[in-house]
Amino acid sequence: MVRVLGYCTYRGTNFAGWQIQPHQDSVEEYIERALSQVLNQPIYITGSGRTDSGVHALSQPFHFDLEKKVDLKKMVYALNCLLPEDIRINKMKYVDSSFHARINAKAKEYVYYLQLSSKDPFVYDKVYLCPYHLNVKAMAKAIKLFIGKHNFSCFTSKTEDFVGFMREIYSANIKFDKERQLVIFTFKGNGFMRYMVRYMVGTLIEIGRGKIDSTFIPTHLDQPQRAIISFKAPPQGLYLKKVYY
Amino acid sequence: MVRVLGYCTYRGTNFAGWQIQPHQDSVEEYIERALSQVLNQPIYITGSGRTDSGVHALSQPFHFDLEKKVDLKKMVYALNCLLPEDIRINKMKYVDSSFHARINAKAKEYVYYLQLSSKDPFVYDKVYLCPYHLNVKAMAKAIKLFIGKHNFSCFTSKTEDFVGFMREIYSANIKFDKERQLVIFTFKGNGFMRYMVRYMVGTLIEIGRGKIDSTFIPTHLDQPQRAIISFKAPPQGLYLKKVYY
Numbered sequence: 001m002v003r004v005l006g007y008c009t010y011r012g013t014n015f016a017g018w019q020i021q022p023h024q025d026s027v028e029e030y031i032e033r034a035l036s037q038v039l040n041q042p043i044y045i046t047g048s049g050r051t052d053s054g055v056h057a058l059s060q061p062f063h064f065d066l067e068k069k070v071d072l073k074k075m076v077y078a079l080n081c082l083l084p085e086d087i088r089i090n091k092m093k094y095v096d097s098s099f100h101a102r103i104n105a106k107a108k109e110y111v112y113y114l115q116l117s118s119k120d121p122f123v124y125d126k127v128y129l130c131p132y133h134l135n136v137k138a139m140a141k142a143i144k145l146f147i148g149k150h151n152f153s154c155f156t157s158k159t160e161d162f163v164g165f166m167r168e169i170y171s172a173n174i175k176f177d178k179e180r181q182l183v184i185f186t187f188k189g190n191g192f193m194r195y196m197v198r199y200m201v202g203t204l205i206e207i208g209r210g211k212i213d214s215t216f217i218p219t220h221l222d223q224p225q226r227a228i229i230s231f232k233a234p235p236q237g238l239y240l241k242k243v244y245y
Numbered sequence: 246m247v248r249v250l251g252y253c254t255y256r257g258t259n260f261a262g263w264q265i266q267p268h269q270d271s272v273e274e275y276i277e278r279a280l281s282q283v284l285n286q287p288i289y290i291t292g293s294g295r296t297d298s299g300v301h302a303l304s305q306p307f308h309f310d311l312e313k314k315v316d317l318k319k320m321v322y323a324l325n326c327l328l329p330e331d332i333r334i335n336k337m338k339y340v341d342s343s344f345h346a347r348i349n350a351k352a353k354e355y356v357y358y359l360q361l362s363s364k365d366p367f368v369y370d371k372v373y374l375c376p377y378h379l380n381v382k383a384m385a386k387a388i389k390l391f392i393g394k395h396n397f398s399c400f401t402s403k404t405e406d407f408v409g410f411m412r413e414i415y416s417a418n419i420k421f422d423k424e425r426q427l428v429i430f431t432f433k434g435n436g437f438m439r440y441m442v443r444y445m446v447g448t449l450i451e452i453g454r455g456k457i458d459s460t461f462i463p464t465h466l467d468q469p470q471r472a473i474i475s476f477k478a479p480p481q482g483l484y485l486k487k488v489y490y
Binding site: 009010011056080085086087088118119120121122124125126 | 254255256301325330331332333363364365366367369370371
């Protein structure tokens with residue numbers, strides 16, 4: 001048995017997310033179906049993690065097992081012919097059979113694109129078109145408050161967590177591309193729970209709008225009592241950028 | 246009665262083109278429906294011309310009549326709230342009641358985007374992803390052969406034309422954006438018949454691939470006898486850029 005690590009890029013718009021779900025289109029199912037067709041046997045893959053419905057991935061790793069080695073370059077070519085236009089396999093390589101795409105992940109990086117524009121027919125499914133005026137400087141300062149090891153229980157929809165909702169954010173920053181009116185959020189951390197990036201971005205947007213001030217972040221981090229927060233940025237701006245092993 | 250000239254931008258991917266057609270979604274129908282809803286009376290619009298299924302417009306002009314003046318800025322805002330995300334009204338202004346969006350058009354400009362890439366999940370509906378190696382220099386030289394007043398009967402699917410398929414191309418050029426591997430074709434002329442830009446681009450692609458040489462163009466322009474040519478570039482790369490009055 002040999003283990004293969006693959007990397008794919010996908011536009012999440014037309015999928016109910018990464019994970020296989022009954023009666024819905026998922027990225028995982030399309031890749032498994034294409035692999036099973038090329039190899040003429042059922043193949044099951046394990047992703048580095050899940051993405052929500054409408055969320056994109058620039059590079060999502062996954063692993064699977066084969067009985068014996070095949071020409072991976074040819075297989076990537078064949079898979080890309082079978083897969084829909086919104087999923088692309090970038091590369092595949094053989095890894096040690098103990099490697100696990102999810103368990104071995106040391107860090108993950110997400111990027112979120114927000115465009116200051118009310119309507120743009122060519123990008124509405126790839127960035128969040130934000131119609132509000134935002135104080136980007138205040139947001140760029142506030143995002144630093146997420147850095148470090150914290151209990152993020154207020155920033156996820158997850159209800160139970162075996163490490164007590166503790167996650168570490170290694171870096172977080174905001175860049176503003178003035179020409180394209182793009183606010184680009186980047187987060188790198190050891191793990192992200194369900195909706196966590198979208199709750200953090202949503203909170204920063206409310207700070208940018210002046211609806212709340214930045215003290216909201218420290219008062220909602222490391223809380224033994226979970227408080228539901230209602231600022232969740234929409235999925236179309238979010239991209240899984242890189243998984244570090 | 247007052248006449249209004251409007252400008253809209255649309256992503257053509259989800260439409261059967263500009264023109265209203267039974268049982269299919271068209272840009273014209275969505276705009277008419279939104280206008281009729283805002284004004285509470287049936288409104289019919291006249292576009293500067295048609296676009297094919299899947300073709301985009303950066304700025305498509307259209308006109309329509311109102312019984313009396315309204316606040317156009319407010320109307321544009323209301324229309325953009327009602328219209329789907331892939332259609333945006335950019336502006337509207339009052340024009341002389343003799344103005345006609347199609348008849349008064351003096352020139353039109355189209356742009357075609359071709360990306361040298363086999364698969365890109367984020368742009369496949371906005372550029373033509375061309376998997377072939379292309380000699381862009383040869384194409385940039387050949388595109389100049391279209392400039393001038395010619396009989397374009399070989400470069401359209403139209404079967405009858407009241408000016409004998411004569412159209413004048415004022416300018417035609419190709420730029421290559423090396424970083425993004427984008428080949429950008431621009432055509433400006435007094436009029437373009439059905440599929441004309443796509444036949445011209447398709448012919449240039451065949452020249453770039455080395456399948457035909459550039460003499461193909463003069464031998465198919467100004468032909469009294471129509472020869473069917475089979476090189477039609479796909480719609481997703483084509484944009485109506487500007488209509489000149």
